[in-house]
Amino acid sequence: MFAWITLLPALYIGGRYILPLHLPLALRLLFFIGVVAVAQCHLVYKLVFGNRFAPEFPHSMMVAINGLFGTLIVFTLLLILCDLISGVQFAIQGTWPDYGLVRHGLLGVAVLIAAYATYQAVKVPRVKTVNLTIQHLPKAFDGYRVVQLTDLHASTLFTGRWMKKVVARTNQLDADLVLFTGDVADGSVEKRFNDVAPLAALQAKDGRFAIPGNHEYYSGYLPWMQRMGQLGFTELINRSVAIEKAGNRLYVAGVTDEAALRYQQEGPDLEQALAGVDRHSTIILLDHRPENARENLAAGVDLQLSGHTHGGMVYGLASIVKRANKGFSSGLYTLDQRHLYVSNGTGLWNGFALRLGYPSEITLFVLKGDDTQAR
Incomplete structure (x- = not known):
């Protein structure tokens, strides 16, 4: 059940951010696979180590994985907020705004927030x-x-x-x-x-x-x-x-x-x-x-x-x-x-x-x- 729940943010990011990118299909697919891998990191722990509670990846890798997982969660929430604002504008103006550049900025914000949250956790x-x-x-x-x-x-x-x-x-x-x-x-x-x-x-x-x-x-x-x-x-x-x-x-x-x-x-x-x-x-x-x-x-x-x-x-x-x-x-x-x-x-x-x-x-x-x- 937990694996299915964590998959939802990856699917949302895939549909609302990765799919519209002006990149070759192969690159978008690789990007999406990477996001899914991060979302399913706990399943990966269980498959690789037999226990999702005790992954044995090196310290630096564990820090990076937690930072990426945090980015996934924060970016999903920011995208949802952006889409809610877009929905309000659509209801008022009748057109769906293009927030492509804004979404890139939101990804940067998500990375910074997640990096800070990871630092606060491991210090x-x-x-x-x-x-x-x-x-x-x-x-x-x-x-x-x-x-x-x-x-x-x-x-x-x-x-x-x-x-x-x-x-x-x-x-x-x-x-x-x-x-x-x-x-x-x-x-x-x-x-x-x-x-x-x-x-x-x-x-x-x-x-x-x-x-x-x-x-x-x-x-x-x-x-x-x-x-x-x-x-x-x-x-x-x-x-x-x-x-x-x-x-x-x-x-x-x-x-x-x-x-x-x-x-x-x-x-x-x-x-x-x-x-x-x-x-x-x-x-x-x-x-x-x-x-x-x-x-x-x-x-x-x-x-x-x-x-x-x-x-x-x-x-x-x-x-x-x-x-x-x-x-x-x-x-x-x-x-x-x-x-x-x-x-x-x-x-x-x-x-x-x-x-x-x-x-x-x-x-x-x-x-x-x-x-x-x-x-």
């Missing part, structure tokens, strides 16, 4: 600081520094060199905790072994904790859990840990992703994750997807950290992503004085590496209490 993310008030946060944890990384998607697009820069930027934050909310890589452990290796250098005073996202299951769940352990992460598979300071506790809990059920693995279970947890203590929950936030917060969670949506990635698409995730897609949501934070993602799936308006992030939370008394 090393900036730090986003969120000062967050937690009700009844114990005084010992006032000013506590929690860093969230998510959706790293290590690949030939997001390589070890990029990962090393992410780690260096994270280590400058003097974190008490580093929490990873899933989707570490696209591809097997063998292929991504060196790309994720820099994560071993992450520094946090009270530990590094993680949960799997859906892509860990696509890429080999058990080997990736073992690899994350080698990198120094404690995977919270429907369980929790207590962080103690001055006789007070803060709990970090984690649930698995629903994709686990399709791979005969343990599905998400909040009750199991919170078993033995004092519900009157401060609880941070790691849940890759934000869609269950209302239920999770109602169960006593003070702060849920999620990823998965990549923030919506680009204008327009973000509203669809939000609807698919029960109204959550990017940033901080407060429900009955409890919080959900949906990160835009530190990296991005390399099959759609475009960002406009929803930049990648390394998220630093500085926890503040509005009540200095422990619960």
Whole structure:
């Protein structure tokens, strides 16, 4: 179905831009074949590599493919807009205007927009600081520094060199905790072994904790859990840990992703994750997807950290992503004085590496209490 959907922009460009070009038929045909190939890049990934989630083309080629795919989408939208304006003029004047030169200009605009969107997707993310008030946060944890990384998607697009820069930027934050909310890589452990290796250098005073996202299951769940352990992460598979300071506790809990059920693995279970947890203590929950936030917060969670949506990635698409995730897609949501934070993602799936308006992030939370008394 996805392949048919992405074919539509290619057909539109073929009919409205390529066909009218004053070029030999052979050149127009080659141009059209190239556009179709770009539109069907995900199908090409599956045919060549057996998996559309983990193409193994070189870095520069992956950047180019994403830029061309972005150009395809943007140019289609601009052509549709141009044709709508032409339709209005036809209705008023009775003649269909010739916007041939304008269409060439629109192609140039599309290339520039797509190039910028691709750059925004692949650059090393900036730090986003969120000062967050937690009700009844114990005084010992006032000013506590929690860093969230998510959706790293290590690949030939997001390589070890990029990962090393992410780690260096994270280590400058003097974190008490580093929490990873899933989707570490696209591809097997063998292929991504060196790309994720820099994560071993992450520094946090009270530990590094993680949960799997859906892509860990696509890429080999058990080997990736073992690899994350080698990198120094404690995977919270429907369980929790207590962080103690001055006789007070803060709990970090984690649930698995629903994709686990399709791979005969343990599905998400909040009750199991919170078993033995004092519900009157401060609880941070790691849940890759934000869609269950209302239920999770109602169960006593003070702060849920999620990823998965990549923030919506680009204008327009973000509203669809939000609807698919029960109204959550990017940033901080407060429900009955409890919080959900949906990160835009530190990296991005390399099959759609475009960002406009929803930049990648390394998220630093500085926890503040509005009540200095422990619960």
